[in-house]
Amino acid sequence: MLVGVDWGGTKIEAIALAEDGRTIARLREVTPRSDYEACLATVASVVIKVEAEAGTTGTVGIGIPGSVDPATGLAKGASSTWLNGKPVEADLRRALGREVRIANDADCFAASEAVDGAGAGHNVVFAVILGSGAGAGVAVAGKAHHGPNNSAGEWGHNPLPRPDVTEIPGPACYCGRYGCLERWVSGWSFARDYHQHASIDMAPSEAPTPVEIVSRMREGDRLARLVWNRYVDRVARGLSVVVNTLDPDILVLGGGMANVDELYDDLSYRLADETFSPCFYTPIVRAAHGDSSGVRGAAWLWR
Ligand SMILES: [Zn+2]
Numbered sequence: 001m002l003v004g005v006d007w008g009g010t011k012i013e014a015i016a017l018a019e020d021g022r023t024i025a026r027l028r029e030v031t032p033r034s035d036y037e038a039c040l041a042t043v044a045s046v047v048i049k050v051e052a053e054a055g056t057t058g059t060v061g062i063g064i065p066g067s068v069d070p071a072t073g074l075a076k077g078a079s080s081t082w083l084n085g086k087p088v089e090a091d092l093r094r095a096l097g098r099e100v101r102i103a104n105d106a107d108c109f110a111a112s113e114a115v116d117g118a119g120a121g122h123n124v125v126f127a128v129i130l131g132s133g134a135g136a137g138v139a140v141a142g143k144a145h146h147g148p149n150n151s152a153g154e155w156g157h158n159p160l161p162r163p164d165v166t167e168i169p170g171p172a173c174y175c176g177r178y179g180c181l182e183r184w185v186s187g188w189s190f191a192r193d194y195h196q197h198a199s200i201d202m203a204p205s206e207a208p209t210p211v212e213i214v215s216r217m218r219e220g221d222r223l224a225r226l227v228w229n230r231y232v233d234r235v236a237r238g239l240s241v242v243v244n245t246l247d248p249d250i251l252v253l254g255g256g257m258a259n260v261d262e263l264y265d266d267l268s269y270r271l272a273d274e275t276f277s278p279c280f281y282t283p284i285v286r287a288a289h290g291d292s293s294g295v296r297g298a299a300w301l302w303r
Contacts, residue, residue: 001058003050004299005043006105007031009065009080009132012039014046015295016054021116025053026295034082044095061101061301062092063108063294067150077154079133081174101301106153107144108297109287110137113252115300117288126248127287128155130235131255134182134189138246144297156182161237181238185231187256194227214260232263236270243275243282254287 001024006013013028027049032038043062051057066078068089075088092100103111110119110127119125125139136155138145145152157180160167170179171189183189187210195207208216217224239251257263264284272280287293 001051001054001056002299002302003047003058003060004108004295004297004301005046005060005062006108006295006298007039007043007062007064008105008294009033012042012046013295014050015292015299016050016058017296017299021296025050027053031080033080036082036086039083040091040095043092047096059101059302060096060098061103061108061298063105063298064088064102065105067104067107067146067154068102070146070148070150077151077157077175079174103144103146103298103301104135104137104150104153105294105298106135106137107139107146108137108295108301109254109293110139110153110252110297111142111144111300112289112293112297113254113287114139114142115297115303117293117296118252118285119250122249124246124248125250125252126153126242126246127252127254127293128239129255130185130187130253130257132186132188134186134255136242138248142303155238155242156180156185158238158241160184160234161241181234184234185238185257190227190231190257193230194224197223197227210256210260214262228262229266231257232266232270235263236267236274239267239271240274240276243271243277243280247277248282251282251284252287253284254290254293258286 002017004015011028012031015026016024065080066075066083069076073087073089075083075086078084089102113119113127114125128136134156137153157175159179171183173180173183191210194213213224217228
């Protein structure tokens with residue numbers, strides 16, 4: 001049996017998978033934000049609970065919202081910034097009393113989709129999460145590719161390519177830079193863009209969600225359409241660099257924005273314009289496992 005844990009910014013989820021990918025047990029708990037020790041205890045507790053429900057123990061893979069410095073073992077680049085600098089792998093091993101494998105959560109997402117999801121059968125899978133934040137992972141032959149710095153797929157912290165004058169320097173990012181893609185292509189950024197143009201008097205609490213903005217667009221709201229077009233254009237500019245550099249066999253999209261049906265055709269159309277190659281045949285598809293991809297990919301770390 002394979003146990004996977006998705007240590008997210010808002011929830012910590014565990015799943016117990018059979019070798020064939022069947023779900024045996026799963027549960028989720030709220031992340032004790034900003035409390036590292038409490039997070040370690042919650043991770044250990046969800047593992048014990050799913051194993052109790054499954055009636056057996058398994059290997060444990062954990063997806064974390066950051067990555068580990070391969071030389072020092074210390075967490076780095078985590079959006080849950082209080083994780084950074086902590087010996088997360090050693091601490092999880094201690095908390096669970098056994099060997100664990102850990103990886104970046106977006107890498108787990110990519111591996112999950114590559115193994116038995118929307119990217120199955122494709123050699124190089126580039127998987128992008130367009131959710132409350134934005135991130136990506138690269139899987140090759142069904143396994144997450146990490147690289148010597150454990151930083152493959154940190155696409156969200158590249159700058160937005162070909163910015164216009166209104167996009168410089170861009171919004172501040174938690175990584176300390178300005179104009180990172182994450183700050184342009186998340187669902188939150190889409191909503192922010194609409195809110196900025198909708199009304200300067202609108203209180204943040206009245207601001208429409210991405211789902212509401214898309215629904216307004218479908219009803220003919222001109223501003224929603226303009227903001228959507230600009231959003232797609234930014235995602236396309238961001239992904240054009242990936243296609244020009246890696247030319248992955250497939251692009252898999254996850255996160256809340258991946259639920260917008262219009263994204264696939266609109267993005268293919270814009271990407272065809274943005275890439276260096278005059279032809280563009282890359283399939284762009286929705287993640288098959290939805291919200292479960294991260295936790296499934298964590299379990300697959302022992303596959
Ligand atoms: Zn950044």
